Amino acid sequence: MSKVYVFDHPLIQHKLTYIRDKNTGTKQFRELVEEVAMLMAYEATRDLPLMETTIETPVSPAKTKILAGKKLGVVPILRAGLGMVDGILNLIPSAKVGHIGLYRDPETLQPVEYYCKLPSDVAERDLIAVDPMLATGGSAAAAITFMKQRGAKNIKLMCLIASPEGVELVQREHPDVDIYVAAVDECLNDHGYITPGLGDAGDRLYGTK
Ligand SMILES: O=P(O)(O)OC[C@H]1O[C@H](OP(=O)(O)OP(=O)(O)O)[C@H](O)[C@@H]1O
Ligand SMILES: O=c1cc[nH]c(=O)[nH]1
Ligand SMILES: [Mg+2]
Numbered sequence: 001m002s003k004v005y006v007f008d009h010p011l012i013q014h015k016l017t018y019i020r021d022k023n024t025g026t027k028q029f030r031e032l033v034e035e036v037a038m039l040m041a042y043e044a045t046r047d048l049p050l051m052e053t054t055i056e057t058p059v060s061p062a063k064t065k066i067l068a069g070k071k072l073g074v075v076p077i078l079r080a081g082l083g084m085v086d087g088i089l090n091l092i093p094s095a096k097v098g099h100i101g102l103y104r105d106p107e108t109l110q111p112v113e114y115y116c117k118l119p120s121d122v123a124e125r126d127l128i129a130v131d132p133m134l135a136t137g138g139s140a141a142a143a144i145t146f147m148k149q150r151g152a153k154n155i156k157l158m159c160l161i162a163s164p165e166g167v168e169l170v171q172r173e174h175p176d177v178d179i180y181v182a183a184v185d186e187c188l189n190d191h192g193y194i195t196p197g198l199g200d201a202g203d204r205l206y207g208t209k
Contacts, residue, residue: 073122163185
């Protein structure tokens with residue numbers, strides 16, 4: 001069974017409050033999503049391997065550590081996942097970026113695929129799939145399946161807000177994928193929206209409603 005990490009860092013929780021607030025406008029919403037994604041990436045990369053190196057400080061030689069060079073990738077689920085990418089790349093500029101286009105059919109709530117482009121060496125990379133919202137879990141589960149079908153082996157899922165149902169579905173379909181979130185909310189409403197949630201993440205990021 002995969003693990004679920006809920007990041008309770010005060011900066012993440014503080015910023016998430018303003019992300020949720022309906023009075024937060026598009027510009028600030030976008031900035032905050034990017035900032036929280038960066039803070040979450042900091043926490044989610046704790047297990048990156050290090051290796052020893054020796055450098056010269058101005059004073060003396062120093063045995064110290066650098067990243068062991070694991071290849072990384074970030075895979076946003078379009079559209080809303082795009083809002084998290086730049087924050088993560090601020091911390092990990094060498095990561096490659098793949099894209100998976102999915103939208104949730106508003107009637108059936110089923111994910112519909114329209115695009116998939118991943119790095120050619122996807123099998124060698126540790127990948128973080130990103131989407132602000134894990135609601136029914138259908139979109140994230142389908143995106144992870146696409147990634148695996150194209151050779152991905154090591155995948156984490158990072159979302160701002162999850163529902164209990166979404167966590168359960170991803171854990172059931174992908175027990176090898178750990179889930180990183182800033183909050184697990186109470187439930188889904190009749191339209192499949194996370195409650196209390198933050199509304200429609202894509203519309204709030206891009207001002208389309
Ligand atoms: O867990 P689920 O029930 O599948 O719902 C979550 C999905 O819904 C939203 O995307 P949406 O379909 O609104 O597409 P958009 O990002 O283009 O707005 C969200 O960004 C997730 O991808
Ligand atoms: O609460 C939700 C559910 C799906 N998609 C969103 O953007 N928000
Ligand atoms: Mg949307």
